[in-house]
Amino acid sequence: MNTAYKRIVVVGGGTAGWMAATSLATALPGSTVELVESEEIGIVGVGEATFPMLRDFHKANGIDEAAFLRATNGTYKLGIEFRDWRAKGHRFFHTFGNFDDLAGPACLWGQYRRVNDAALGALGEQCLPSVMASQGRFATPPREHPNLYSYAYHFDASLYAGFLRGIALSRGARRTEGRIVDVRRRADGGVDQLKLDDGRVVAGDLFIDCSGFVSLLLGRALEEPFVDFSRWLPVDRAWAVPSEPGGPGLTPHTVATALEAGWAWRIPLQNRVGNGHVFSTRYIDEERACARLLELLDGPALAEPRLLRFTTGHRERFWVHNVVGLGLSSGFLEPLESTSILLIQRGLEKMIALLRPDARPAAAAVANYNTGMTRVFERIRDFIILHYCLTERRDSALWRDMASMELPETLAFKLHAWRQTGWLNMNGEEGFEATSWLAIHAGMGNWPEHADPVLAEVPVAEALQALHQRRDHYAAVVASMPTHEAFLRLMLGR
Template sequence: MTTASAPYDFVIAGGGTAGWMCAAALARFTPPGSRIALVESEAIGTVGVGEATIPQIHLFNGALGLDEAEFLRETKGSFKLGISFDGWLREGESYMHAFGNVGRALGTLPFQHYWLRAKRLGLAKPLQRYSLNELAARTMRMQRGRTQAGQEMPYAYHFDAGLYANYLRRYAEARGVERVEGVIEHVALDGESGAIAALRLDGNRELPGRFFFDCTGFRALLIGEALGTGFDDWSHVLPCDRAMAVPCAGGGDFTPFTRSIARQAGWQWRIPLQHRIGNGLVYSSAHLSDDEASATLLANLDGEPQGDLRPIRFTTGKRRVHWQANCLALGLAAGFMEPLESTSIHLVQSAISRFLAVMPAEGEASPAARDWFNGQAAFEWERIRDFLILHYTANRREGEPFWDHVRHMALPETLVAKLALWREAGFIHREHEELFTEVGWFQVLAGQGVEAEGYNPLADALPEADLAAMLAQTEAALVEQVKPMPRHLDFLADYVGAQSAKEPA
């Protein structure tokens, strides 16, 4: 057995997006002299279909000091202002969960109460008319920073996840991370503590370490197989368990937003990149066969498929604890939630940030630090779960077996409570630091047709004429701010020199 001369401070098991995000962050933030190794095998593929993000990725890229234009060039990226949900309420209807503000608050009340009152009076237009991001997105426009009127337009990215991992690999290796080519054949545990002592690789090699990150994907080789942490199965409330993915040639609109298109037994994603469009169909195998899923996806592409369809099987849920002993699970090893709201990369990012906040000096952390981490992770995952369930349960696609099933599911108590507050008086409460804001919940509740029976009576203090004027002025101001914005295609090309981003013929 060939053993490294001394234990590494950090050993990352697995590459892909999660592994190389972890390696880059450790290389950037751990003390000088920290020894970091990442073991992966060219023979083992990664899932890597998540190509859409949310604005929090700016925090991660910014912390690493990445140049945005270079990052977009290297990852063939484009801009994202929100997610369009097509057919989720009914066939032929669409709404958007756009980033940024919707309308404007007045006094102590958020906008939704004035909109709900105006809707009852017949004065309100669809919510999209009061969202800067949605107005820009629907007209294929994009800009960075504040508008001429000083309003922020937050954005995220679409990018090739494989290219992002390669980009971060170069970043990490340039800062001393050692990549070890090999297949993990065994996880050796310490006989006394039960913590991980080393990874045994093919070729009779051993990689000892003080702290380990499990980025081994669905297999969860360290956190699951070796340490035996349990798994919380959420398939009873998020029953999709399959995906088909395939890129295709560019075609259609070069949208600065992700499309989520409801299909017979699930939904299809569409993500435009500079060099291709990322596509996939997420579905329930109890309601749709693999052959039917393949046919559905191939029939709804904007261009010729580039490669074979890639089937993915999954169970929605999470590890009961993400940090056990001296091992932290990241990415698919920590759990899986379908990419309906583009949260996969964010969950890796937030876990890394949380770990760095309580990083142990040597190896295993204190029980208090681990308990805090695991409690925060569980809260974050559960609240994201509830938000995803909302999209499904509030559909009105009656007569379709899958959609009828999800509309009548028993819901988590946390979601039931949130829906009750909304239905009673249009109230939305963001608990602690849950990921999705009141504005995000507002857009999906309204878009999915979940009616609020009332609103805060303080909204009645505004005279009806003033309410109408406020809505009209808000809409007009947003339209004027969008008008001078360049097209997404042109803006991207000017910003990064993206010659491969072309309008379809």
Template sequence: MGTAYKRIVIVGGGTAGWMTATAVKAALPASAVELVESDDIGIVGVGEATLPSIRDFHAQVGINEVEFLRATNATFKLGAEFRDWSGLGRRYFHTFGNYADVAGPACLWGQYRRVGDPALGELGDQCVPTVMSMQGRFARPPKEQADMFSYAYHFDASLYAGFLRTTALKRGVRRTEGRIVEVTRRADGGVDQLKLADGRTVSGDLFVDCSGFASLLLGRTLEEPWVDFSHWLPVDRAWAVPSAPSGAAITPYTRSTALEAGWAWRIPLTDRVGNGHVFSTRYIDEDRARKQLLEQLDGPALAEPRLLRFTTGHRERFWVHNVVALGLASGFLEPLESTSIMLIQRGLLKMVDLLKPGVPPAAPAVAAYNRGMTNVFARIRDFVVLHYCLTARRDSQLWRDMTAMDLPDTLAFRLHVWRQTGVLRQYGEEGFEPASWLAIHAGNGNWPEHLDPVFNEVPLDEARQALRQRRDQIAAMVAAMPLHEDYLRGILGK
């Protein structure tokens, strides 16, 4: 079985590094946890939007929500608004809510389509957080209705890393500042020591590579091959820039606006707005993409735009010998659905579960870890590609190519099943529930070719009344909620 991992060394700070340090120390308090980072190496720090799973992480490591909100200039997030994706001048929402039943005679979307009453409004009117988003309102879900909707956050990623760093250090994590200049290997191929620029060495039993795009251990030292997703996701650059608040209300959602050769994000914080333009250099040059980003800003830029270069995909394996890679060191998917931190969290929690027994996991368990993370990336890849392949836009070469490309087999099969049967097919290791897939299908007007005859078991007038009642109840519930800014002000005392 091997000896226990008594010394766990994390390479790199930032969100991935300090999330790892905090979680490992919470789960394995007897282990020595050391994080090595250099003040000379900046962090990417643009992943400011999250998914509801981050609240599970905070609960597991004992982070107080209000303290976190105050420390990171955070706001609440109910989901995302997609502008110009389904067509120029159109928008739809993907929020963290449900649409009641998605199968069987009472299937909400099925009865909505069957009734076909324009007076009912959009399908989104049947989803609590979508209505909240459209009205700019927010309140935490009541305990008795916790399954009706959820929420996440927008925050300053650099401040978040600092907040976690303070938390981890208080709990006994050791921080070593220094630049790594050499990595020595063990006889079995694993990592033995890190040599720092000042001559110090850091030894460990398990090394967690959180070194960002550099992938110092898994990529550069162990030379783990890269699985390239750029055939399906050709974006390879992002400009990022903060801007001053415009004075308009702070929206409780992220905005994604489709542009000529990619898309622009807008993420509202309490003190500024995070902006970026994710694009493909196959279709636009960097200078033009930068100009398009600056044209999207609501307020003056607070810094010079920063350019990030990347290739979508992941390392072939995520755990090799005694090295585990998390975050950008393991792979990258464009942040269209705010999955970067969720990917860190999924890999981290799987890793911690394998470390809890106190001995290194056996080879089959590591292989299962690698298969699981490969599937996690593939499922999210398919969900992101779904946004592109369903668009009705044909006004630039990117959109024409994205709607004509060969899809991953798993996504092609899901689309076939949906169009033929109305079933939202799910696999293992999913990143998003059926309601999320439904939101993207509905937002793009992609409906099954035939309605299931089982829907006819509900009388038409009864279905119409049920939809009206749900819509009206949601409208009344949301109307009683405070505006997002007022809610924030109330809990933060500002």
């Protein structure tokens, strides 16, 4: 018998759990959605920078932008400013914008390289959101050009789950408070029931494991092996601490600063700044890493620093029997490009597409889900490694090791293709578009070895004039935009 999953149990009430409950309650009104969480255990409560795709999640679930920003002390994010990654003192932006044509005679970066005019400044000056970010300005794209550039948000992770909880409950999801102490299995290996510490039992047909790093169902109960990425991404700890606003203020971007044994994030919220130091214990001890973070704060710390421990990688399979892992229970890549929530969303979308009202997904569809999610993790892993392996830094053991590591084949091929042909080789299941890869290559000073002969179809003087015009146009457009702070006040009606 292959009847549909009618009783869906979500295990865990962090960002992953409440995103899942919200989507399931919205997309599958015929099913019951019950979420079990433990206030006593709490949530990880970090993860404050996001990716533009979150806006699609909000749109699909009818979530209003202003209400979301108000509830979570949210701010706008145009991208990330990378400091000291290529070399100490060097900066570049990776913003959610495009560089227009990426091939052919009008290829913007190709003409920029070809004309080689110092007066043009960095390639980022040809990209509207990069200019906005560097000037601290923000406005949503004009209505008539909604795709002119994209944007994401920063928010207080400890408030987001609560915000979604209200929405999910209003759409019929149920919440059960309690600590799960036992997982009962069915004869076929799947999960049947969860036993809570007070003896209550929660039964279901499909279980979504959003239990965080503990991976209660997928890892502990089903013993799904972990695929370890730490040979490429060796960071294994993070200190996180909020601080009073100060320094550069309410920047419309995250700052990621490369340090001796890892990197630090700075994320501005409406009421405070979120800070963290992601590091590898192969290169620095916890105490020194904490001291290093505290040195970097713009203002006084608002709480004691918190230590988080993790291993980069993912479970071999994401969907096993009737258990689907989402969020930290299924895997974690370091937060350099704010991709964890993006991964939750990708998993959710793929999963919901397979949940039919009349039948369970076929084994082949589940296998396809697992292959797809593995690819998504690997493609994002490669993109993150790109930031490290192109470094010119040799001032500490971490950077020397990162510059000389053996790369995953998939990334080695992409780098080879780019250097030989200027081709940004995109495969299926990419987390980042070609323009993002270009932003990192350009920012890190990694250019193709040969110029594409088709560029010569445009006379040099013409290309130069077009680039100067574009740069001057963006500078003028951005000068007329409000500051991020002013736009936010307007949006929040304050």
